[in-house]
Amino acid sequence: MAEITAAMVRELREKTDAPMMECKKALTEADGDLARAEEILRVKLGNKASKAATRVTAEGLIGIYTSEDGKTGALIEVNCETDFVAKNPEFVDFVAELAKKVALENPADVAALNALPFGEGTVETTRTALVGKIGENMTVRRFHRIATPYQVASYSHGGRIGVLVEFEGADEVGKDVAMHVAATKPKALNADGVPAEDIEKERSVAAQKAAESGKPAEIVEKMVEGSVAKYLKEVTLFNQPFVKNDKQTVEQMLKEKKAAVHSFGLFIVGEGIEKVETDFAAEVAAMAKA
Known part of the structure; x- marks a missing residue:
């Protein structure tokens, strides 16, 4: 032996x-x-x-596709078990094709995407065959699609962070904003888009900290609201200092360039998934x- x-x-x-x-x-x-x-x-x-x-898929790849006319784009996250498989050419091609399929065929959700024709079968049968061939579990987790009368810019950071931006203006502005989003990871364009539960969580933390100061209630209340306002500036795109010129906010940069941003999508591989070390x-x- x-x-x-x-x-x-x-x-x-x-x-x-x-x-x-x-x-x-x-x-x-x-x-x-x-x-x-x-x-x-x-x-x-x-x-x-x-x-x-049944195995956890916390690694993977963010696929991006933008149409030739620049008016439709899609992000998709497909997860696998290891970073090694995330670099497998067949896995990479599968993710790229799914991003294109989302952009061009506009499925309602992941279940609808999985049922679409793909190769000799469907997206789901192709995924299952790929799992069998590679030997690792993989899942189609989520996607984000933008179809607009304006323009779509995209940015990928090593396949682990993917961004789409719906914008008006010069192409350079769209690309700059996409890279900015990848770097600073805002939650929304402005305060109206920040999830209420996130704001309440921040308010709760701020209240506990302020209460320890021993100051009068009216001062504590002002401290809490000040902390929440600071938080909202940090996590909203328009209020963030622009990464290429921190002397102005993104909103100020857009006004200077006579441009506008209407929406964005941001995916980070494995975000929110508990990884097994x-x-x-x-x-x-x-x-x-x-």
Whole structure:
């Protein structure tokens, strides 16, 4: 019986994208023959989708598509289990095609998107087949679409942050605002768009801090409202200092450029998903003991 080393497992994983334990099992079955182990995995990977479906997908990719006329755009987040798979060419192509499909076919929600024709089947059957081939769970999490009589600008930061901006004005302004949104991550254009629960949470924290000051109630109330006002300036696009010139706000920059922003979309990979931390060295050590 050939010794199955961690290096052999890693090499097979890099060639097949299969889970590490499956690689070890295949190598063991193939008595260390890498080519034979790869064949074994190719046969077995077809049934991995159902087993993978319960695993957390906190990594992934933000896909972006804008139409040729610049009036329609889409963001989509597709998640997988590891950053390694997020760079897989087949996964990257799948995400890109989904962003285009959202922009051009305008599905009502993720369920409607999953039911759309894709390749020889649907988006969902294609996703399931890809899960089986790659050996990792992946989910279509959310999308954001803009169709406008104005223009759409986009920005991607390494595929992990994606932005769409609906704007009027020079192309350069749209691109600058998209990059600004990626850098500062505003919650809304102005205070009216900030979720009420976020404002109340900020007010509660500010009230607790102000109460500890021991000042009179009327002063405490002013302190709280001042903190909330400061928070709203920090999280609203128009009130933020413009990243390329912090001497003016985004709103002031737009007026200077005779431009306007009507809406934006911002996706960050895995935002709000509880990630499971993995230790590769410990995983290899545990696998060696097994």
